[in-house]
Amino acid sequence: MEQVIKDLDILDNATAREESCGVKISAEGDRNAAKKLYIESYGCQMNFSDSEIVTSILKKEGFDTTSSFESADVILLNTCSIREKAELTVRKRLSQFNTVKKNNPDITIGVLGCMAERLKSKLLEEEKIVDLVVGPDAYRDLPNLVKKADEGEKGVNTFLSREETYADISPVRLNSNGVTAFISIMRGCDNMCSFCVVPFTRGRERSRDPYSIVQEAKDLYENGYREVTLLGQNVDSYKWSHQENNKARLEKQGINDIVNFANLLEMVAKVHPDLRIRFSTSHPKDITDEVLHTIKKYNNICKYIHLPAQSGNSRVLDLMNRTYDREWYMNRVDAIRDILGEECGISSDMIAGFCTETEEEHQDTLTLMDYVKYDFSYMFYYSERPGTLAEKKFEDDIPLDVKKKRLQEIINKQRDLSLERNQLDIGKTFKVLVEGYSKRSDKDLQGRNSANKVVVFQNKGIEKGTYVNVKVTDCSPATLFGEIVEA
Secondary structure: OEEOOOOOOOOOHHHHHHHOOOEEOOOOOOOOOOEEEEEEEOOOHHHHHHHHHHHHHHHOOOEEEOOOHHHOOEEEEEEOOOOHHHHHHHHHHHHHHHHHHHHOOOOEEEEEHHHHHHHHHHHHHHOOOOOEEEOOOOHHHHHHHHHHHHOOOOEEEOOOOOOOOOOOOOOOOOOOOOOEEEEEOEEOOOOOOOOOOHHHHHOOOEEOOHHHHHHHHHHHHHOOOOEEEEEOOOHHHOEEEHHHOOHHHHHHOOOOOEEEHHHHHHHHHOOOOOOEEEEEOOOOOOOOHHHHHHHHHOOOEOOEEEOOOEOOOHHHHHHOOOOOOHHHHHHHHHHHHHHHOOOOEEEEEEEEOOOOOOHHHHHHHHHHHHHHOOOEEEEEEOOOOOOOHHHHHOOOOOOHHHHHHHHHHHHHHHHHHHHHHHHOOOOOEEEEEEEEEOOOOOOEEEEEOOOOOEEEEEOOOOOOOOEEEEEEEEEOOOEEEEEEEOO
């Protein structure tokens, strides 16, 4: 799905980080290290998290990171296949890297992640533009594959595991602000949405040991981090049974026979009351009242839920194989509002122009947006992805100009809703975690409130990682503006 909202100022930091078409997340390390790694990530937060795991694996092999691909020994692109634009951007970057390789043939170029899984033969054999192709479950094999590439062989491993979670690997936090961090809690996806390639590129769902998740959260807090985001393609389906694992250790931690997502949220929330907890992504078919009541119970679990709708029409949702209809989705939104209150932030994904969508069905998406009143959304027009169920079963029959027109109407609607929701916050005071300078000036600081809204306020020398109370005095569709006040 093509993203055309890039130039609109309605995305916060988390949004930009999640949906970027390409973000260099390498950090300059020891300039005297023998081997240099340069890594870029594309697509979702899971890819950014995976890049931190990859860096940790290669660091143990003597690699250090560099912010300059010209000086790297190994260049890795952690890729995305969700949207066509991401693949086109990756190909452009590979072309740039291969220009450098002509002058330095010893450079190893590799593609990781979802695009690697989908296009391994084409990248390696037909186009011959990479030396390594490594799927999301094969990162432990990277040292061996890099060695093969150094010896002139092509390295490929796209094996999909039913067990790999990288639970024992401590990620290297790349380009970190030292305040916020990702924790991957599960991998893969069992949902078969007809427009999506993720089940084919990331494999089946498997949940990570909850003890290792809690320990990672504790380590982050002790190292100064004050917010963690629990990541999964569908966090609500997190499930861990100690019958198949170390029962004694988990019982010692007070863990029940089966740990679901609500249980995990509570465990992480108990690490420390000053450690904020966020999570992404929730699936409308799976989010339970138990999860919502757990969020309500703990002040440090943020009152914000990303709940992708994709469409507001039940027939289109059925074609998308989303396994819920409009009424079910509205019921879940009602539950969020009833249990967590009107101030709970809700965001969504929307796809314009899916196969056979009529104008009336498109209007259903707009009316759903009016019903929910999303704080912000990720909005795309449909672009067919090779290998998906939709490509095999349906004709991509909506003209491009119609897709773009419908998408623009969704964008306009969301801009109005974002402004409406933010205007309701004027005069209110929020607890904000300071993340650093604002994008536009070091005279101002910025952070987010519990509802995941960016708040900008005057820089009065407050350190990153500090909580402050900010009274909102003004807003734009993307941002709240305010001033620090006493508690």
